[in-house]
Amino acid sequence: MARTMTSAARRKDTREKIELGGLIVKAGLRYEKRALLLGALIAIARRIKSDDHERSRLTAIGVEAFGNDGE
Structure with missing residues (x-):
């Protein structure tokens, strides 16, 4: 990702990654x-x-x- 990513864009990206990680947990694949x-x-x-x-x-x-x- 570009170094010039805005704070809002970084927050959005982080939130999306957290949600995607949650799918792994929901699917029972955490470990x-x-x-x-x-x-x-x-x-x-x-x-x-x-x-x-x-x-x-x-x-x-x-x-x-x-x-x-x-x-």
Whole structure:
């Protein structure tokens, strides 16, 4: 990131990272190795680029896990 990032932009970036980390915890993966988590995320990113059905299936699982808020 650029060194000239504003304070507001840094706060927004930090907040987003905290929220994304919370997803790891919510998924029950808090104690997994970082390399495994990154590998899993890379694999799923590749898969959903080429498979709309898989994207929809995984989205449905996530929506169910979140309950009614969906995000």
